[in-house]
Amino acid sequence: MTSSGIANRQETEQESSTMDEGTLIYEKSVVGRRGYTLPETGGTETEILSGIPENLRRDAAANLPEVTEGEAMRHFIGLSVKNHHIDKGFYPLGSCTMKYNPRLNEAAASHPSFTGHHPLAPDTTAQGALRLMYTLSGYLSEISGLPSVSLQPVAGAQGELAGLMIMRTYHKAKGAACTRIIIPDSAHGTNPASVRSVGFTPLQIKSNEQGVVAPEAVEAVMDDQVAGMMLTNPNTLGIFETHVAEIARIVHSRGGLMYLDGANLNANMGIFRPGDVGFDIMHFNLHKTFSTPHGGGGPGGGALGVRAELDRFLPTPVLEEDSHGELFFNYRRPDSIGRMHSFYGNFSNMVRAYAYIRTLGGRGLRRASETAVLNANYLKELIRKDYDLPYEGHCMHEFVISGSRQKKLGVKTLDISKRLLDFGIHPPTNYFPLIVPEALMIEPTETESKETLDHFAAVMKQIAREAREDSEKVTSAPHETPVGRLDEVGAARGLDVCYRD
Amino acid sequence: MVYMPITDDDRRKMLKITGIRDIERLLSGIPEDLRLDRELDIEALSEMELLREIDSLAAKNTSELVCFAGGGVYDHFIPAAVGTIISRPEFLTAYTPYQPEVAQGTLQVIYEFQTHICRLTGMDVANASMYDGASAAAEAAVLACRVTRRNRVVVSEAISPLYREVIKTYLSGLDVKLVSVPATDGLSDPDRIARSVDDTAACVILGQPNFFGLLEELEPVAELIHKVSGKMIVAIDPIAQAILKTPAELGADIVVGEGQSLGIPMAFGGPLLGFFAARKELVRSMPGRIVARTTDNDGRTGFVLTLQTREQHIRREKATSNICTNHALCATAAAVYMTLMGKTGLRRAALLSAERARQTARQVFELDGFEPYFPGEYVREFAVRTPLPAEEIVLSMVERGVLPGIDAGRWYDGMDDCLIMAATEKRTAEDVARLVDGLKELSQNHALP
Numbered sequence: 011m012t013s014s015g016i017a018n019r020q021e022t023e024q025e026s027s028t029m030d031e032g033t034l035i036y037e038k039s040v041v042g043r044r045g046y047t048l049p050e051t052g053g054t055e056t057e058i059l060s061g062i063p064e065n066l067r068r069d070a071a072a073n074l075p076e077v078t079e080g081e082a083m084r085h086f087i088g089l090s091v092k093n094h095h096i097d098k099g100f101y102p103l104g105s106c107t108m109k110y111n112p113r114l115n116e117a118a119a120s121h122p123s124f125t126g127h128h129p130l131a132p133d134t135t136a137q138g139a140l141r142l143m144y145t146l147s148g149y150l151s152e153i154s155g156l157p158s159v160s161l162q163p164v165a166g167a168q169g170e171l172a173g174l175m176i177m178r179t180y181h182k183a184k185g186a187a188c189t190r191i192i193i194p195d196s197a198h199g200t201n202p203a204s205v206r207s208v209g210f211t212p213l214q215i216k217s218n219e220q221g222v223v224a225p226e227a228v229e230a231v232m233d234d235q236v237a238g239m240m241l242t243n244p245n246t247l248g249i250f251e252t253h254v255a256e257i258a259r260i261v262h263s264r265g266g267l268m269y270l271d272g273a274n275l276n277a278n279m280g281i282f283r284p285g286d287v288g289f290d291i292m293h294f295n296l297h298k299t300f301s302t303p304h305g306g307g308g309p310g311g312g313a314l315g316v317r318a319e320l321d322r323f324l325p326t327p328v329l330e331e332d333s334h335g336e337l338f339f340n341y342r343r344p345d346s347i348g349r350m351h352s353f354y355g356n357f358s359n360m361v362r363a364y365a366y367i368r369t370l371g372g373r374g375l376r377r378a379s380e381t382a383v384l385n386a387n388y389l390k391e392l393i394r395k396d397y398d399l400p401y402e403g404h405c406m407h408e409f410v411i412s413g414s415r416q417k418k419l420g421v422k423t424l425d426i427s428k429r430l431l432d433f434g435i436h437p438p439t440n441y442f443p444l445i446v447p448e449a450l451m452i453e454p455t456e457t458e459s460k461e462t463l464d465h466f467a468a469v470m471k472q473i474a475r476e477a478r479e480d481s482e483k484v485t486s487a488p489h490e491t492p493v494g495r496l497d498e499v500g501a502a503r504g505l506d507v508c509y510r511d
Numbered sequence: 512m513v514y515m516p517i518t519d520d521d522r523r524k525m526l527k528i529t530g531i532r533d534i535e536r537l538l539s540g541i542p543e544d545l546r547l548d549r550e551l552d553i554e555a556l557s558e559m560e561l562l563r564e565i566d567s568l569a570a571k572n573t574s575e576l577v578c579f580a581g582g583g584v585y586d587h588f589i590p591a592a593v594g595t596i597i598s599r600p601e602f603l604t605a606y607t608p609y610q611p612e613v614a615q616g617t618l619q620v621i622y623e624f625q626t627h628i629c630r631l632t633g634m635d636v637a638n639a640s641m642y643d644g645a646s647a648a649a650e651a652a653v654l655a656c657r658v659t660r661r662n663r664v665v666v667s668e669a670i671s672p673l674y675r676e677v678i679k680t681y682l683s684g685l686d687v688k689l690v691s692v693p694a695t696d697g698l699s700d701p702d703r704i705a706r707s708v709d710d711t712a713a714c715v716i717l718g719q720p721n722f723f724g725l726l727e728e729l730e731p732v733a734e735l736i737h738k739v740s741g742k743m744i745v746a747i748d749p750i751a752q753a754i755l756k757t758p759a760e761l762g763a764d765i766v767v768g769e770g771q772s773l774g775i776p777m778a779f780g781g782p783l784l785g786f787f788a789a790r791k792e793l794v795r796s797m798p799g800r801i802v803a804r805t806t807d808n809d810g811r812t813g814f815v816l817t818l819q820t821r822e823q824h825i826r827r828e829k830a831t832s833n834i835c836t837n838h839a840l841c842a843t844a845a846a847v848y849m850t851l852m853g854k855t856g857l858r859r860a861a862l863l864s865a866e867r868a869r870q871t872a873r874q875v876f877e878l879d880g881f882e883p884y885f886p887g888e889y890v891r892e893f894a895v896r897t898p899l900p901a902e903e904i905v906l907s908m909v910e911r912g913v914l915p916g917i918d919a920g921r922w923y924d925g926m927d928d929c930l931i932m933a934a935t936e937k938r939t940a941e942d943v944a945r946l947v948d949g950l951k952e953l954s955q956n957h958a959l960p
Contacts, residue, residue, distance in 0.1 A: 031811045031812050031813075032615075032619065032804070032811065032812025032813060032814070033812075034619070034622075034623060034626075035623055035850050036623075036626065039853075043853075044853065044855065044856065045590075045592075045850065045851035045852070045853055045856065046590060046851050046852050046853070046856040046859075048588075048856065048859050048860060048863060048936060049863065049936070051859070051862050051863055051866050052866060052870075053866060055862060058862050058865050058866050058869070059754060059862075061865065061869060061888060061889070061890075062726065062754065062755070062865075062888060062890065063726065063888055065756070066726050066728075066755055066756050066761075066888075067754065067755065067756060068752075068753070068754050068755050068756050068757070069756075071753065071854045071855065071857075071858045072627075072630045072631045072752070072753060072854065072857065072858075073630050073854060074627060074630060074631075074849050074850070074852070074853045074854045074857060075849075075850050075853050075854070076853045076854050076855070077850060077851075077853065079590070079592050079851060082592065082847065082850050082851055083592060083595070083596075085850070086596045086599075086620070086847060086850075087596075087599070089615065089616040089619050089620060090596075090599045090601035090602055090616045091601060091616065092613070092614075092615035092616040092619075093601040093602065093605045093613065093614055093615070093616035093617055094605065094610070094613035094614065095600050095601050095602075095603070095604040095605040096600070096604040096605075096606075097600035097601075097604050098600070098601070101606060103606060106606060108606055109514075110514055111603070111604050112514060114558050114561060114562070116598070116603075117562065118561065118562065118565045121565055121566070121569045122569075122574065123569035123570070123572045123574035124569055124572070124778060124779060125776040125777070125778050126574065126575065126586075126776065126777060127572055127574070127576075127777060127778070127779045128576070128578050128580045128584060128586065128777050128779075128914055129584055129777065129779050129780025129781075130580050130582050130584070130780075130917045131573075131576060131580065131909065131914050132905060132906055132909055134573075134906070134909070135572065135573035135576065135909050135914075136572055136573075136779065137571040137572065138568040138569050138570060138571030138572035139568075139572055139779050141568055141571060142568050149553055152551055152552055152553060153551060153553075164642045164643070164781065164782065164838075165642065165834070165835065165836040165837075166835065166836060167823070167833045167834055167835045167836065168642065168646075168834075170833065171681075171833060174684075175680070175683065175684060178683075178684055198824075199822075199823040199824040199825070199826075199827045199830070199835075200823050200824075200833050200835050202823075202827040202828035203823035203826075203827060203828060203830040203832070203833035204833040205828065206828045206829075206830075206833075207653075207681075207684070207685075207832070207833045208683075208684035208685075209684030209685050209686060210684070212827075212828050244540075249540065250540035250541050252540065252541075252542060254545070255542070255544075255545060279551070280547060280550065280551045281538060281541065281546060281547060282541055282545055282546055282547060283547050286545070286547070287545045297836065301514075303603045303604045303840075304604065304605060304606045304607070304836075305597075305602070305603060305604075305605070305838075305839050305840025305841075305843070306602055306605045306606070306607070306608065306614075306616075306617035306620075306621075306839040306840060306843065307606070307607040307608065307617070307639070307800065307836060307837055307838075307839030307840075308607075308640070308782075308836040308837045308838045308839050308840065308841075309642075309781075309782035309836070309837075309838045309839075309840060309841060310836040312836075325680070347680060347683070348676055348677075348679055348680035348683065349645075349673070349676040349677050349680055350646075350677060350680055351642065351643060351645065351646070351677065351780075351781065352583055352584075352643045352644060352645040352671075352673045352674070352677065352769070352780060352781075352783060353584075353673075353779070353780025353781060353783075354779065354780055354781065355780075355781050356781040356782040357778050357779040357780060357781045357782075358778045358781065358782060359781075359782065361565070365561055365565070367553060368553070368554075368555070368556050368561055368564070369513060369555065369556060369557075369558070369561055370512075370513065370514075370553075370555060371551075371553050371554055371555025371556070372550045372551030372552055372553040372554075372555075373550055373551075373555065374512055374513065374555055375551055375553070376550065376551065377512045377515065378512075378514075378515065380534050380537075380538075381512075381515050381517050383534075383537055383538065384517065384522065384525055384526070384529075384534060384537060385517070385525075387529045387531070387537055388525040388528060388529055391528055391529045391530075392528070403540070404529075404531070404536075404537055404538075404539060404540055405540075406540065427610070428612065431610065431612055431613055436606070436610060436613065437610060442824075456514075456515050456517070457514050457515060457516070458516070459516035459517065459521075460516075460517060460521045460524070460525060488612050491612040491613055492612070492613075492615050493611070493612055493615055493807040493809075493811050493813040494612065494807040494808040494809055494811070495612065495807060495808050496611050496612070496805050496806070496807050496808075496813045496814075496815045497805045497806055497807070497808075498805070498815050498817070500805050500806070501803040501804070501805035501815050501817045502803070502817050502818055504803070504805070505791075505794065505803060505817065505818075506803055506804040506805070507622070507625055507636050507637075507794070507801055507802065507803050507804075507817065508625055508626045508629040508635065508636060508637065509622070509623070509626040509804075
């Protein structure tokens with residue numbers, strides 16, 4: 011091929027890629043194209059519709075796209091390649107636990123006897139599914155030290171909701187009029203939002219200079235009005251809440267309950283069990299700790315564990331075993347907070363989590379947590395000289411650095427994040443936790459190799475150097491992504507959230 | 512160790528760099544007395560052993576039941592391409608699209624999903640998804656209370672009792688009174704609703720079709736609630752919606768529903784797909800993520816999460832909802848499904864389902880003792896009065912390989928003889944024959960002295 015031929019081809023490719031920038035499936039739609047085959051109806055449309063009162067009939071079909079299957083495939087494949095994902099590259103998002111999603115789990119979850127089962131079929135027809143759920147609940151109990159587990163909540167935030175409702179119902183049953191929940195300033199945003207959603211008021215307390223909650227801070231605000239406390243452990247700074255046992259004692263002594271936000275359970279497996287040290291309630295994130303895929307934002311799984319005295323409050327229905335070893339859902343639970351989900355939770359993700367836990371086993375789960383901690387400490391050591399480290403000492407499975415030094419040079423944490431994209435690396439969680447200025451919260455997980463960590467550290471070093479020597483390169487990043495920085499202010503003002511022809 | 516690339520050699524080198532002798536030291540932040548002093552009691556299995564175990568668990572399920580059950584989850588056909596797309600790691604293993612420059616795939620699909628839902632329902636705006644129809648309905652009620660600053664929610668007893676239970680749970684801490692209005696002949700009764708609707712009512716919630724499959728007259732109820740400046744919330748079935756007048760035309764302010772029918776397997780009830788659509792004046796009060804179309808710094812079209820100041824990660828205790836993780840991959844499946852089915856296909860699926868439901872009903876009602884439970888009109892789900900308890904029928908029929916429907920007596924007092932049956936485009940004449948033969952045999956056995 012001549013050099014001009016190559017140039018031509020490049021030009022055509024560029025044009026066609028420009029042509030496809032953000033082109034919607036609706037803009038590719040042509041009247042008369044079809045992406046499905048279905049049997050013909052026996053009767054005419056008029057005949058079938060005659061059963062529907064005229065004033066309720068739809069006059070014109072919903073104006074959905076008209077494309078062939080091949081065109082749809084090109085459209086969606088074309089979109090898919092614009093995504094970053096865990097199979098493509100590093101994803102060190104703090105508190106999100108972006109670990110590898112084993113394909114074995116997918117194979118298990120796609121078993122037709124599971125995927126084809128209607129949720130309202132009698133329990134007698136679902137004994138396999140129920141056995142898997144029952145066993146998984148047992149594994150989560152073993153991992154957490156909390157004897158009763160409900161698999162019903164479908165996300166961490168829904169687990170929080172259920173857990174806080176249990177707190178409210180528990181206090182109500184005792185005749186106590188509690189209204190407040192203690193939350194440290196390092197907490198995830200879902201914590202205060204969930205507290206509000208159940209009608210409580212969040213009571214925020216400060217972490218100390220070591221980045222943990224001091225028992226005195228809890229003691230100072232703890233009174234009979236406080237229903238309990240939500241804590242993440244290790245916390246969002248990646249630091250273990252050293253005083254957790256003492257804090258639990260203080261909260262319990264005034265009748266309160268301790269809630270563990272299980273987002274950071276990946277540091278704990280086989281090392282520390284929340285139920286053993288004073289936590290009464292916790293949620294698990296199956297999509298973080300137990301490797302179910304994030305799916306671009308869900309579905310997840312937010313199972314809830316409680317200590318035995320709180321079992322009677324769990325969402326209905328509750329899975330139980332009769333004396334013949336048959337499993338059944340018990341709906342007659344008068345003290346229950348009620349139903350959180352249409353059925354029993356995200357069953358397919360339970361299968362995935364089961365497969366994961368069973369593949370690693372007790373020893374493997376501990377190894378996973380240890381390795382997650384090792385990876386985080388190693389990475390912290392590699393980049394600590396180039397960025398500010400607000401908290402000294404060993405971290406658990408994640409750590410937080412600050413871009414304050416770079417900000418003085420005119421390079422914000424947002425710019426560092428965007429520059430990372432040029433290297434095929436997803437940026438860490440940024441501007442969180444709120445107590446660290448210009449925060450970058452880094453969680454490498456145990457499924458990353460030393461080579462990946464070394465590469466990330468080298469890139470972080472390079473960006474720190476660029477911030478000093480060529481800051482424009484960082485502040486104008488990203489340069490290598492399908493689109494550049496997007497106009498978010500314009501998006502919120504124009505609010506084009508639905509395509510109109 | 513599986514999935515973990517750190518070798519013993521790596522570990523030695525890494526520990527050396529961190530200046531720590533062993534892993535135990537690394538965990539020194541955890542007080543000694545708080546640590547677990549034993550191994551977790553969970554046995555490890557290899558990949559093939561695990562799959563064998565899954566097979567043996569799955570074998571304990573009664574599989575391949577011919578499904579006439581509905582109640583929010585339906586046995587629709589799913590084109591093969593849906594599975595192909597949502598199994599792509601680019602969609603499957605991506606995180607929430609907080610970094611739009613490397614998430615245009617997910618963001619554009621969600622924008623298209625929002626558009627499909629708006630076009631199906633006639634509403635102005637839709638969000639990126641909720642957990643399921645029930646939690647979407649509950650969040651709609653919470654929204655209505657917030658924007659009207661009222662604390663009474665009126666629901667028809669003819670909406671799904673599963674929705675009602677979840678709504679009740681979600682409202683339980685919020686000092687909101689939930690009023691359930693009994694139905695008349697299986698239909699929401701505007702006269703009875705009128706008695707519960709005054710200027711303290713935040714909203715009325717109706718199903719279209721309702722739990723018994725019946726078509727409701729939405730307009731009179733919408734008029735009632737609008738007269739007192741409350742909100743009209745309608746929970747729909749997205750397949751039936753393809754042949755029904757849009758709730759927007761009939762006065763809905765918020766439309767929610769269960770999207771499982773749109774390309775998502777029944778999977779023992781989860782994950783499902785909640786959708787949430789509303790009139791544009793409510794957009795800033797909506798729960799969950801919303802994607803907007805915008806441009807980048809070079810003027811290229813792109814997509815971003817918008818109005819994030821409604822959400823918990825920004826607004827914390829003042830957020831419109833605590834929802835964070837949603838059901839994005841299910842929304843992706845629904846977007847692919849609605850694209851493939853398109854304008855004519857979704858309508859065809861609805862017409863076929865309605866036709867199969869009519870054929871099923873006709874044949875069931877020819878049997879002695881089986882008759883319509885209610886006189887009203889339906890699309891693809893209908894209630895049958897049975898000559899023996901519906902629960903018994905269900906338990907006997909599953910032994911014949913047919914799930915004949917759901918037993919309304921589980922949720923409605925005095926309706927033990929009510930079986931709610933649904934059909935989809937997947938039900939064949941042979942399936943119907945199998946159902947009818949089984950029912951005939953059961954009722955004949957029952958009739959014997």
